[in-house]
Amino acid sequence: MQISAYAKDCPSRQILDRIGDTWSVLIVVMLADGPHRYTELARRIQGVSPKMLTQTLRGLERDGLIERTVYAVVPPRVDYALTELGRSLHGLVEALEKWAEAHIDEVLAARQAYSAK
Amino acid sequence: MQISAYAKDCPSRQILDRIGDTWSVLIVVMLADGPHRYTELARRIQGVSPKMLTQTLRGLERDGLIERTVYAVVPPRVDYALTELGRSLHGLVEALEKWAEAHIDEVLAARQAYSAK
DNA sequence: CAGCATCCCCTTCGATACTG
DNA sequence: CAGTATCGAAGGGGATGCTG
Numbered sequence: 472m473q474i475s476a477y478a479k480d481c482p483s484r485q486i487l488d489r490i491g492d493t494w495s496v497l498i499v500v501m502l503a504d505g506p507h508r509y510t511e512l513a514r515r516i517q518g519v520s521p522k523m524l525t526q527t528l529r530g531l532e533r534d535g536l537i538e539r540t541v542y543a544v545v546p547p548r549v550d551y552a553l554t555e556l557g558r559s560l561h562g563l564v565e566a567l568e569k570w571a572e573a574h575i576d577e578v579l580a581a582r583q584a585y586s587a588k
Numbered sequence: 589m590q591i592s593a594y595a596k597d598c599p600s601r602q603i604l605d606r607i608g609d610t611w612s613v614l615i616v617v618m619l620a621d622g623p624h625r626y627t628e629l630a631r632r633i634q635g636v637s638p639k640m641l642t643q644t645l646r647g648l649e650r651d652g653l654i655e656r657t658v659y660a661v662v663p664p665r666v667d668y669a670l671t672e673l674g675r676s677l678h679g680l681v682e683a684l685e686k687w688a689e690a691h692i693d694e695v696l697a698a699r700q701a702y703s704a705k
Numbered sequence: 706c707a708g709c710a711t712c713c714c715c716t717t718c719g720a721t722a723c724t725g
Numbered sequence: 726c727a728g729t730a731t732c733g734a735a736g737g738g739g740a741t742g743c744t745g
Binding site: 477482492497519536571572578582585 | 589590591592593594599600602603604605607608609610611613614617618621632633634635636649650651652653673676677680683684685687688689691692694695697698699701702
Protein backbone atom coordinates (compact mmCIF):
# COMPACT_ATOMS: atom_id res chain seq x y z
CA MET A 472 0.00 0.00 0.00
CA GLN A 473 1.03 3.54 -0.65
CA ILE A 474 -0.94 6.51 0.49
CA SER A 475 -0.55 10.20 0.06
CA ALA A 476 -1.76 13.22 1.94
CA TYR A 477 -1.54 15.14 -1.28
CA ALA A 478 -4.30 13.20 -3.00
CA LYS A 479 -6.56 16.20 -2.69
CA ASP A 480 -8.99 14.69 -5.14
CA CYS A 481 -9.61 11.78 -2.78
CA PRO A 482 -13.19 12.06 -1.45
CA SER A 483 -12.16 11.09 2.06
CA ARG A 484 -9.52 13.80 2.16
CA GLN A 485 -12.01 16.49 1.24
CA ILE A 486 -14.57 15.38 3.78
CA LEU A 487 -11.85 14.98 6.39
CA ASP A 488 -10.73 18.53 5.82
CA ARG A 489 -14.28 19.71 6.38
CA ILE A 490 -14.79 17.56 9.45
CA GLY A 491 -11.46 18.60 10.82
CA ASP A 492 -12.37 22.25 10.60
CA THR A 493 -13.41 23.57 13.98
CA TRP A 494 -15.85 26.20 12.85
CA SER A 495 -17.50 24.13 10.13
CA VAL A 496 -18.50 21.48 12.61
CA LEU A 497 -19.78 23.97 15.13
CA ILE A 498 -21.85 25.75 12.51
CA VAL A 499 -23.37 22.50 11.29
CA VAL A 500 -24.27 21.59 14.85
CA MET A 501 -25.77 25.02 15.45
CA LEU A 502 -27.88 24.83 12.30
CA ALA A 503 -29.07 21.33 13.05
CA ASP A 504 -32.06 22.64 14.98
CA GLY A 505 -33.13 25.11 12.34
CA PRO A 506 -32.05 28.21 10.37
CA HIS A 507 -30.15 31.00 12.06
CA ARG A 508 -29.08 34.51 11.23
CA TYR A 509 -25.51 35.67 10.88
CA THR A 510 -25.41 37.59 14.13
CA GLU A 511 -27.12 34.78 15.95
CA LEU A 512 -24.38 32.42 14.88
CA ALA A 513 -21.72 34.94 15.81
CA ARG A 514 -23.17 35.31 19.28
CA ARG A 515 -23.81 31.67 20.01
CA ILE A 516 -20.63 30.20 18.67
CA GLN A 517 -18.17 31.32 21.25
CA GLY A 518 -14.87 32.65 20.06
CA VAL A 519 -15.54 32.92 16.35
CA SER A 520 -14.42 36.11 14.63
CA PRO A 521 -16.53 37.71 11.87
CA LYS A 522 -13.82 36.81 9.42
CA MET A 523 -13.78 33.13 10.21
CA LEU A 524 -17.55 32.97 10.45
CA THR A 525 -18.01 34.43 6.99
CA GLN A 526 -15.19 32.40 5.54
CA THR A 527 -16.53 29.17 6.96
CA LEU A 528 -20.10 29.92 5.92
CA ARG A 529 -18.89 30.53 2.36
CA GLY A 530 -17.06 27.23 2.34
CA LEU A 531 -20.08 25.34 3.59
CA GLU A 532 -22.31 27.08 1.09
CA ARG A 533 -19.90 26.31 -1.70
CA ASP A 534 -19.97 22.64 -0.82
CA GLY A 535 -23.75 22.58 -0.81
CA LEU A 536 -23.98 21.91 2.91
CA ILE A 537 -25.82 25.07 3.86
CA GLU A 538 -28.13 27.45 2.09
CA ARG A 539 -27.90 31.23 2.31
CA THR A 540 -31.07 33.26 2.09
CA VAL A 541 -30.97 37.04 1.77
CA TYR A 542 -34.07 39.04 2.61
CA ALA A 543 -34.40 42.37 0.85
CA VAL A 544 -35.18 44.36 3.95
CA VAL A 545 -33.57 47.19 5.89
CA PRO A 546 -31.67 46.42 7.98
CA PRO A 547 -30.46 43.40 6.00
CA ARG A 548 -31.33 39.93 7.14
CA VAL A 549 -29.55 36.75 6.08
CA ASP A 550 -30.54 33.27 7.12
CA TYR A 551 -28.42 30.18 7.00
CA ALA A 552 -29.91 26.70 6.97
CA LEU A 553 -28.69 23.17 6.47
CA THR A 554 -29.45 21.61 3.11
CA GLU A 555 -30.39 17.97 2.76
CA LEU A 556 -26.71 17.21 2.27
CA GLY A 557 -25.85 19.25 5.31
CA ARG A 558 -28.29 17.31 7.44
CA SER A 559 -26.68 14.15 6.19
CA LEU A 560 -23.28 15.45 7.25
CA HIS A 561 -24.73 16.29 10.63
CA GLY A 562 -25.66 12.64 10.93
CA LEU A 563 -22.02 11.79 10.43
CA VAL A 564 -20.99 14.30 13.08
CA GLU A 565 -23.43 12.72 15.48
CA ALA A 566 -21.91 9.31 14.83
CA LEU A 567 -18.59 10.86 15.65
CA GLU A 568 -19.91 12.29 18.88
CA LYS A 569 -21.25 8.91 19.87
CA TRP A 570 -17.87 7.32 19.27
CA ALA A 571 -16.19 10.09 21.22
CA GLU A 572 -18.46 9.70 24.21
CA ALA A 573 -18.12 5.94 24.13
CA HIS A 574 -14.33 5.94 24.06
CA ILE A 575 -13.13 9.15 25.68
CA ASP A 576 -12.60 7.35 28.98
CA GLU A 577 -10.17 4.94 27.38
CA VAL A 578 -8.29 7.79 25.76
CA LEU A 579 -8.04 9.70 29.02
CA ALA A 580 -6.91 6.58 30.84
CA ALA A 581 -4.27 6.00 28.19
CA ARG A 582 -3.00 9.54 28.65
CA GLN A 583 -2.77 9.05 32.38
CA ALA A 584 -0.79 5.88 31.89
CA TYR A 585 1.42 7.55 29.32
CA SER A 586 2.45 10.51 31.45
CA ALA A 587 3.05 8.18 34.37
CA LYS A 588 5.79 6.50 32.38
CA MET B 589 -27.93 26.73 22.57
CA GLN B 590 -24.46 28.01 23.09
CA ILE B 591 -21.37 26.21 21.94
CA SER B 592 -17.70 26.86 22.27
CA ALA B 593 -14.66 25.85 20.28
CA TYR B 594 -12.63 26.28 23.43
CA ALA B 595 -14.33 23.49 25.30
CA LYS B 596 -11.20 21.41 24.95
CA ASP B 597 -12.49 19.00 27.52
CA CYS B 598 -15.40 18.10 25.28
CA PRO B 599 -14.93 14.51 24.07
CA SER B 600 -16.07 15.37 20.56
CA ARG B 601 -13.55 18.17 20.29
CA GLN B 602 -10.66 15.89 21.18
CA ILE B 603 -11.69 13.19 18.75
CA LEU B 604 -12.35 15.80 16.09
CA ASP B 605 -8.85 17.15 16.50
CA ARG B 606 -7.46 13.68 16.02
CA ILE B 607 -9.65 12.91 13.04
CA GLY B 608 -8.87 16.25 11.54
CA ASP B 609 -5.15 15.59 11.67
CA THR B 610 -3.85 14.52 8.28
CA TRP B 611 -1.02 12.28 9.41
CA SER B 612 -2.92 10.62 12.24
CA VAL B 613 -5.58 9.37 9.89
CA LEU B 614 -3.08 8.16 7.33
CA ILE B 615 -1.11 6.28 9.96
CA VAL B 616 -4.22 4.63 11.33
CA VAL B 617 -5.19 3.55 7.84
CA MET B 618 -1.69 2.22 7.17
CA LEU B 619 -1.65 0.21 10.38
CA ALA B 620 -5.10 -1.21 9.78
CA ASP B 621 -3.67 -4.15 7.90
CA GLY B 622 -1.08 -5.00 10.51
CA PRO B 623 2.01 -3.68 12.33
CA HIS B 624 4.62 -1.67 10.50
CA ARG B 625 8.09 -0.37 11.20
CA TYR B 626 9.06 3.26 11.40
CA THR B 627 10.88 3.36 8.09
CA GLU B 628 8.12 1.46 6.41
CA LEU B 629 5.63 4.10 7.46
CA ALA B 630 7.98 6.86 6.38
CA ARG B 631 8.34 5.34 2.96
CA ARG B 632 4.73 4.48 2.35
CA ILE B 633 3.07 7.59 3.64
CA GLN B 634 3.99 10.02 0.95
CA GLY B 635 5.16 13.43 1.99
CA VAL B 636 5.59 12.90 5.72
CA SER B 637 8.78 14.23 7.30
CA PRO B 638 10.57 12.32 10.07
CA LYS B 639 9.61 15.06 12.45
CA MET B 640 5.88 14.86 11.77
CA LEU B 641 5.92 11.08 11.66
CA THR B 642 7.51 10.82 15.08
CA GLN B 643 5.37 13.57 16.52
CA THR B 644 2.17 12.00 15.23
CA LEU B 645 3.14 8.52 16.35
CA ARG B 646 3.80 9.87 19.85
CA GLY B 647 0.39 11.49 19.90
CA LEU B 648 -1.36 8.34 18.82
CA GLU B 649 0.57 6.31 21.35
CA ARG B 650 -0.25 8.77 24.09
CA ASP B 651 -3.95 8.44 23.32
CA GLY B 652 -3.75 4.67 23.43
CA LEU B 653 -4.54 4.27 19.74
CA ILE B 654 -1.32 2.59 18.74
CA GLU B 655 1.27 0.49 20.51
CA ARG B 656 5.02 0.93 20.16
CA THR B 657 7.24 -2.11 20.42
CA VAL B 658 11.01 -1.78 20.61
CA TYR B 659 13.16 -4.81 19.82
CA ALA B 660 16.56 -4.85 21.48
CA VAL B 661 18.48 -5.66 18.35
CA VAL B 662 21.16 -4.00 16.25
CA PRO B 663 20.21 -2.25 14.10
CA PRO B 664 17.21 -1.10 16.12
CA ARG B 665 13.74 -2.20 15.15
CA VAL B 666 10.52 -0.56 16.28
CA ASP B 667 7.06 -1.77 15.37
CA TYR B 668 3.86 0.19 15.53
CA ALA B 669 0.49 -1.51 15.71
CA LEU B 670 -3.10 -0.47 16.29
CA THR B 671 -4.50 -1.21 19.72
CA GLU B 672 -8.07 -2.38 20.21
CA LEU B 673 -9.03 1.25 20.62
CA GLY B 674 -7.13 2.16 17.48
CA ARG B 675 -8.99 -0.48 15.49
CA SER B 676 -12.21 0.96 16.79
CA LEU B 677 -11.16 4.39 15.58
CA HIS B 678 -10.33 2.90 12.23
CA GLY B 679 -13.91 1.71 12.08
CA LEU B 680 -15.00 5.30 12.47
CA VAL B 681 -12.63 6.41 9.73
CA GLU B 682 -14.12 3.80 7.45
CA ALA B 683 -17.60 5.08 8.18
CA LEU B 684 -16.32 8.47 7.21
CA GLU B 685 -14.90 7.16 3.97
CA LYS B 686 -18.21 5.56 3.12
CA TRP B 687 -20.01 8.81 3.68
CA ALA B 688 -17.43 10.63 1.59
CA GLU B 689 -17.78 8.23 -1.32
CA ALA B 690 -21.55 8.32 -1.12
CA HIS B 691 -21.80 12.10 -1.17
CA ILE B 692 -18.76 13.45 -2.93
CA ASP B 693 -20.69 13.75 -6.17
CA GLU B 694 -23.21 16.06 -4.57
CA VAL B 695 -20.43 18.17 -3.11
CA LEU B 696 -18.65 18.45 -6.44
CA ALA B 697 -21.90 19.32 -8.17
CA ALA B 698 -22.56 22.00 -5.58
CA ARG B 699 -19.13 23.48 -6.22
CA GLN B 700 -19.76 23.56 -9.93
CA ALA B 701 -23.03 25.35 -9.38
CA TYR B 702 -21.40 27.74 -6.94
CA SER B 703 -18.58 28.86 -9.20
CA ALA B 704 -21.04 29.21 -12.07
CA LYS B 705 -22.79 31.95 -10.11
C1' DC C 706 -27.00 44.06 9.97
C1' DA C 707 -23.89 41.52 7.42
C1' DG C 708 -20.11 41.51 5.76
C1' DC C 709 -15.09 42.72 3.26
C1' DA C 710 -10.12 44.42 3.40
C1' DT C 711 -5.93 44.97 5.69
C1' DC C 712 -2.35 44.15 8.79
C1' DC C 713 0.22 41.12 11.50
C1' DC C 714 1.32 37.61 14.81
C1' DC C 715 2.21 33.10 16.01
C1' DT C 716 1.76 28.48 15.50
C1' DT C 717 2.64 24.75 12.50
C1' DC C 718 5.29 22.25 9.66
C1' DG C 719 9.05 21.12 6.14
C1' DA C 720 14.05 20.86 5.33
C1' DT C 721 18.27 19.78 6.94
C1' DA C 722 21.76 18.02 9.81
C1' DC C 723 23.16 15.21 13.44
C1' DT C 724 23.14 10.94 17.09
C1' DG C 725 22.55 6.50 20.04
C1' DC D 726 17.52 2.05 11.91
C1' DA D 727 14.99 5.18 14.44
C1' DG D 728 14.86 8.84 15.79
C1' DT D 729 16.26 14.21 17.85
C1' DA D 730 17.52 19.28 17.27
C1' DT D 731 17.39 23.50 15.05
C1' DC D 732 16.08 26.87 11.72
C1' DG D 733 13.15 29.23 8.82
C1' DA D 734 9.20 29.77 5.67
C1' DA D 735 4.09 29.68 5.20
C1' DG D 736 -0.35 30.54 6.23
C1' DG D 737 -4.18 30.18 9.37
C1' DG D 738 -6.57 33.12 11.92
C1' DG D 739 -7.33 37.32 15.26
C1' DA D 740 -7.90 42.45 15.67
C1' DT D 741 -9.30 46.43 13.64
C1' DG D 742 -11.52 49.59 10.65
C1' DC D 743 -14.62 50.48 6.81
C1' DT D 744 -19.01 49.84 3.66
C1' DG D 745 -23.60 48.69 1.17
